[in-house]
Amino acid sequence: MTDGAGVSQAVILVGGQGTRMRPLTDTIPKPMLSLMGLPFVERQVHHLQRAGVNRIVFSCGYRPREIEEYFGDGSSRGLEMGYVVDPEPLGTAGAIANAEDLLDPADVFVLNGDILTDLDLAALVAHHRGLGAEATIALTPVDDPSAFGLVRTDADGRVTEFVEKPGPDELIAGEPYRINAGTYVLTPAARAAIPRGEQVSIERDTFPLLAARGGVGALASDCYWRDIGTPGSYLDAHLDVLAGRVAFIASPGEAWVSPDAQVDSSATIGAGACVGPGAVIGPRARAAACVIGAGSALGADAQVDGAVLGRDVIVGDGARVSGLVVAGDGATIAPGAVVTGPESIATGAAAPAG
Ligand code: GTP
Numbered sequence: 103m104t105d106g107a108g109v110s111q112a113v114i115l116v117g118g119q120g121t122r123m124r125p126l127t128d129t130i131p132k133p134m135l136s137l138m139g140l141p142f143v144e145r146q147v148h149h150l151q152r153a154g155v156n157r158i159v160f161s162c163g164y165r166p167r168e169i170e171e172y173f174g175d176g177s178s179r180g181l182e183m184g185y186v187v188d189p190e191p192l193g194t195a196g197a198i199a200n201a202e203d204l205l206d207p208a209d210v211f212v213l214n215g216d217i218l219t220d221l222d223l224a225a226l227v228a229h230h231r232g233l234g235a236e237a238t239i240a241l242t243p244v245d246d247p248s249a250f251g252l253v254r255t256d257a258d259g260r261v262t263e264f265v266e267k268p269g270p271d272e273l274i275a276g277e278p279y280r281i282n283a284g285t286y287v288l289t290p291a292a293r294a295a296i297p298r299g300e301q302v303s304i305e306r307d308t309f310p311l312l313a314a315r316g317g318v319g320a321l322a323s324d325c326y327w328r329d330i331g332t333p334g335s336y337l338d339a340h341l342d343v344l345a346g347r348v349a350f351i352a353s354p355g356e357a358w359v360s361p362d363a364q365v366d367s368s369a370t371i372g373a374g375a376c377v378g379p380g381a382v383i384g385p386r387a388r389a390a391a392c393v394i395g396a397g398s399a400l401g402a403d404a405q406v407d408g409a410v411l412g413r414d415v416i417v418g419d420g421a422r423v424s425g426l427v428v429a430g431d432g433a434t435i436a437p438g439a440v441v442t443g444p445e446s447i448a449t450g451a452a453a454p455a456g
Contacts, residue, residue, distance in 0.1 A: 109209045109227050109287060112155045113201045114146055116215035117163025117188050122332045125430030126412050128449045131165040133215035134172065135336065136396065138343060138350065139360050139379060141172060142330060143215050147181070148351055150211065153223040156181055159204045161197040163188035195304035198288070199296040207290045212304075214284030218339050219327040220349055221285055229259060229321040230287040236317030237292040237309065241280040242327040247273070250281040251305055253320055261318040264310050280322050282309075284329065292317070333410045333428040333446075340376045340393055360396075369400075372407075384419070401437060408443060429453070 116134075120127035126135060133143035150158060158181055160169050166187045176183030184204040192200055198212055209230070211223060221240050230238035239261070241253055247268055254263040254277070265272050273279075282305055296308055312318045326348040330336045343350045344358065357371045362379035365371060369383040372390030380397040383389060387400040393410045400406060401419035409427040417423060418437030425443030432450040435441055439454055447453045 108154075109211055109223070110155055111157040111159070111205055111208065112150045112211040112213060113159045113161055113198055113205070114143060114150075114213045114215050115161050115194055115197055116143060116169055117161055117166070117191070117197055118215075119164050119191070120216075120331070123336065125433075125446060125449045126333065126336075126410065126428065127164075129412070129431045131162075131168055132331065134165075134168050135330075136378060137218075137330075137339060138352070138354055138358050138376060140351065142218075143169070145218065145351060146213050146215065147173075147179075149219075149223070150213070151179070151181060153211075155211065157184070157204075157206075158182070159184045159186060159201040161186055161188070161201045163191055163197065189299075191301065192299075193301045193303045193307075195296045195302035195308040196300055198293060198304065199298050199302070202293060202298075205293075209290075210288050210293070212286040212288055214329075216329060216331045217284045217327065218330055218342075218348060219283065219285065220325045221283065221323060221327070222325065223285075225323070226285065226321050227287055230319055233258065233260060233319040235260070235287075235319035236289050236295075236312050236315075238287045238319035238321060239309065240283040240285040241320050241322040242283040243322070243324060244279050244281050247279040247281055253280055253282055255280075255320045255322075259319055259321060260316065261309070261313045261320050264305075264313065266306065278322070280320075283323075283327055334426055337391070337393055337408070337410050337426070341374050341391060344374055344376075378413070395431070412449070 120132035134141045170185045186200045252265040252268045330339045356373045357375040359377040360379040363377045363381040365383040366385045368385045370388040374391035375389040377394045378396040382399040384402040387404045390407045392406050395413040398415040400417045403420045404417045406423045409423045411429045412431040414432045415429045416434045421435045421439045423441045427443040427445045429447040430449030433447040434452045
């Protein structure tokens with residue numbers, strides 16, 4: 103990562119409800135879910151700091167305390183960190199406007215708090231400044247844009263059109279499908295276009311407004327990009343880090359076991375298993391391609407493959423869990439049970455039910 107070309111402040115949006123990630127987000131905000139033992143948003147802080155950012159404002163809403171208690175004022179890492187909290191959900195642009203009093207009147211990076219990417223922030227700034235844009239959006243390619251907002255640009259990399267959830271008749275044969283990658287550079291003028299204290303979406307309200315006056319740049323990149331906002335994608339993010347498909351703070355290898363986990367010597371930790379701090383893996387148990395949250399336990403002979411277990415989940419002796427089974431914090435899976443995903447087990451619930 104090269105220097106962020108003079109953008110030294112950032113807002114990270116961390117206030118969403120994370121509804122697609124339930125039940126894991128019942129008890130923790132999505133950006134604080136762990137990735138290899140660290141809160142996910144640590145990776146973004148690291149990425150920003152390496153790009154030359156020295157001030158980060160977290161724009162919070164849902165469960166703000168966990169975030170502020172973890173990061174504090176940032177001084178231990180040589181950063182200035184501040185917090186604002188939506189009085190009610192303000193949407194992605196309203197949440198940026200809410201951070202304005204903690205920002206200098208200069209360009210700012212804005213990051214969604216749930217994106218894992220190797221995006222080159224300096225290149226984004228260079229494109230932004232080269233165009234003299236009010237706002238510049240990073241774009242990422244997708245095979246099928248129908249669930250996203252398609253962004254069209256001219257040859258100079260200036261946005262010409264946003265098409266929200268395009269139907270087949272709105273697609274042009276042979277065009278590259280590129281979507282908003284959730285990383286922006288915004289000038290003070292772009293931020294001034296956001297009404298304060300109102301619910302405003304940057305994707306649906308602010309960018310189309312700015313693009314209509316020719317002020318939005320967009321930079322396409324093929325670098326690694328993943329929205330971790332669903333349990334399946336969150337699991338895949340772990341597998342991508344283990345496979346080295348994306349740079350991470352440390353390179354864990356083909357599986358990751360927290361130094362604070364207890365793994366019985368007869369247990370098997372297979373490829374893609376991520377075992378969190380305080381987890382206990384019992385005799386002859388097997389884990390592969392799964393996330394086992396802090397304090398969770400696999401009983402003797404239990405098998406877990408493809409699941410995402412929150413914190414303090416108990417998998418009974420001999421239980422078999424396979425496919426995308428998502429278990430909220432404190433859930434229990436009965437001894438000998440066979441649970442096959444896709445399946446969601448609520449926070450604190452027992453499976454099989456009743
Ligand atoms: P879903 O409910 O599953 O769609 O997740 P989400 O609430 O995180 O929404 P989404 O993925 O669209 O949000 C993108 C980023 O913006 C995430 O990092 C959210 O935390 C953040 N975000 C979304 N809405 C708000 C909001 O109203 N206020 C604040 N402060 N942040 C928000």
